[in-house]
Amino acid sequence: MPGLIEALNSAKLALSTQQIGIQVTGHNIANVNTDGYSRQESEMKTTRPYSAEPGQIGTGVTVSQISRQFDRFLQKQITDVTSNFSELDARNQALKQVESTFNESSGNGINNILSEFWNSWQDVANNPQGASERVALRAKAQDLVDTFNRLSSDLTQQRTNADRNVVGAVGEINLLTSQIAELNSKIAQVEVGDQNANDYRDQRERLIQDLSKKIDINYFEGDNHMVAIFAGQGKSLVEGTLNFNLSGDMNTLGYHDVMWENTAGTKADVGTEIQSGSLKGFLDARDTLIPKYLNDLNELAASIVIEVNRQHEAGYGLDGTTGNTFFAPLTSISTTTANTTGLTTFTEVDSGNTGGATINTGTVADRTLVNGDDYEIRFKSFLVDAGNNTLNVTTTNGTASVTLTASAGQTGASLAADLQTQLNASGVLTGAGADTMTVSYIPATDTFSISINNGKTVTINTAASTANTLLGFTADPAAAASITSDSASGNRLYDIVNTTTGTTLSSNASYTSGSTITFDGVSVIISDGSSAPENGDIFGIKFTRQAAENMSLSSDVQGSVNKIAAAQTSAGVPGDNTNALSIAALQNSLTMEGNQATFDTYYNTVVGSVGVDAQGAQRNTDLQQLLVNQLQGRRDSVSGVSLDEELTNLIKFQHAFQAAAKVVTVIDELLDTVSKLTG
């Protein structure tokens, strides 16, 4: 029914609608500086009209929804570039620290101290009899040692800091994911009706962006208005109202592995799955960047110690003694004979080894051959000798003879699988009763066993076989002749690689458990432990490990400067400076990188590479920052609040409100008139 009351009603709606508009505008103005806030808009629509004569008549206005101005694709892009930026930034910060450690511009770095050290040797050569020259040399050597110690401890400290950052980031990630899960629940509750949880959504976007700073994520919103978030390669971080915690578990090196825990409480190491974000940057700094420079430093320290000591031990002190070391020998554990003075090596079993073999502590068999490089003994495939590769077996079904071939990189399990295929392909065995033979590899005893199903027996015909003794086959236990000899461990191949120079010293050597392996003056013994070494297993021999950290002067030289060996011949020749000259000449000897570089050029190259890395990291960070700024600018342009715009809207709503009020006044007057009419 058209009428004044209807008109009054529509004016009332107008008043309240414009008020909501003003309220939303006020909210926008209030949040002009709120990070991550998205501008809100009250969307108005006409209320339902009613039909009358002469046609449909409108009934006023209402707010259909309060929407937020937001571009979800842009937000996704921002999340991605933020992850990349944070990773680069974390790397950049780490490299800046490394760079300041290697900063030589002030002239008190290794470069300078090394020069002074060699010069001091020449001073001793100029006056080998002089006590003051010897004392000065010892002081300079102590400076050199201190500088190496300091650089090493600085870098180690930086590694520890990076590890702390890893743990910190893990904690922050857990906090963020739990907050996001909580917001998921709030948003779902609000939006279960037809409401928009605008402010909660803003908060959630903000937290997701914060999360992307720490770790690379993928996320999508489900039908229930909750977001699901996955880290890196698909490990779930947030699912509905649940969040999955990461944890930092201490590993054997004393650093923390990033672990992800599933609902069953099983943990998995996800360190390698993380592709970007500051967590990735911290992990890289800790596990790759800093160790690289630390290794370089250790290599230099180890070479200096070994080369100087070698020459020093050949000379004679002022007191006529010989065989004294100048620097404390690397990792001095044993001092058995003159030829192996205090030289032992660090050996380690690679953490990725699948076999159970062990390695003993290496000893130095011939010190004159030791150059301070690092080595790896790398196991390769099984060896199957070309002349001894026949396996002849008899089963109840017949006899089969197969020739074994092992391809490069073959493991016990894969060799067993190959054999099984070959045996079953020989029709004799399978033709009669479709029997199948099973060949399996038993790592614990390092033997192969063959069995056949259907209660039949299998026998290895020792006379016709050659491979059985070679690889230690045992036949089915029921068989009459089972071969139990185990010489299989002798049929593994390994290479010895000098990892410092990248050269292979020995290729395809044959392994025997417990026998001594000697190369470059070093002897080690690898033995079968819980099982034999497997293809791909690596055993490291490290001269350089902690060399810079442990570097110190020998007790001989610390005790008396007269033990400094300047002379080449025995006592009574205080003027003999030959050995001092020889040691000073090491400065220009090609002692590093497989006789390619001097100590100086090696170190300078390290500083150069720190510079290149730091320069590159800074550049990449700057570029990525530009990208972040650009996208952030676009986001601001879509979602940000413009005060000018809001003020304009404010006036718009004000006028509409005033007009609606006027309508009320007019209707009031009209109603008055009408009432007077009847009165």
Added chain:
Amino acid sequence: MRVTDLGRFSTIANNLSQVTEKMLESQDNISSGKQVNKPSDNPVGMTQVLSYRSDLASLSQYVRNLDQGKAFLSVTESALNDMENMLVNAKGIAISQASGTATPSSRQTAAAQVENLYDQAVATANRKLGDRYIFAGFKTATAPFSSTGAYNGDSNSIDIQIDETSRLAINLAGDAVFKGSNDLFTALDGLRQSLATNDSAGIQNAMDTIQAAHDQVLANHTDIGARMNRIQLAQDNFSKTEVDIKSLVSNIEDLDMTKAITELTSRQTAYQASLMASSKIMQMSLVNFLS
């Protein structure tokens, strides 16, 4: 494109921080006077600078070695000088006492003179630089010559490093200079004995042996002179090389001040301009026009 307040302010902040950073970088460079302050400023340059610095340190050590060598050689030279003078004296005595006018008593007096010369010769052959006997080979802590003229040193040569690859011997082993085929002490002692025993033929003979000993010392003296020359040449070379290397280092490391200051000024201007523009933009708002 919509311009929003947050966007506008963060753009201003970003721009200002970029300009400030550039300006500070200029200032840093100017105050240190260097354009390579850390390895990443110029990695290749830094590597070169480091290797030049090692070269410079080695050079100054070679110069120090040469100074030491020079000191050793000049003490040797003056000892040889003294020795030659003594031998000339001894020969003079022999000549004067060989003539017919010499009497047994004058020969006795001369014998005493020669004995004195002999003692001086032993002392000269035992001359020291600091606490090192210079004619003793490697046995620098023990006197090389006994009072009877026996040699207790060895024949080793003491080398110093004069550049990366070469060494120079700075000593003369006493037995080669004063003994060997023309033994100076035997010659002097022979003269003394001939004078004491009034043996004219012996005095004649001593004249020749002393001359031979003198020639032997002189030959070694010449050798020392040649070595001194070599040292001088090397030192001159080093000072030239040092200047060259220093200018190479300076080329890489040092800042072109004029260029740097011009750059700073232009960056300052840019900074001021940004400030001015920002202050204008920041003030603009509809609020100012609404009453």
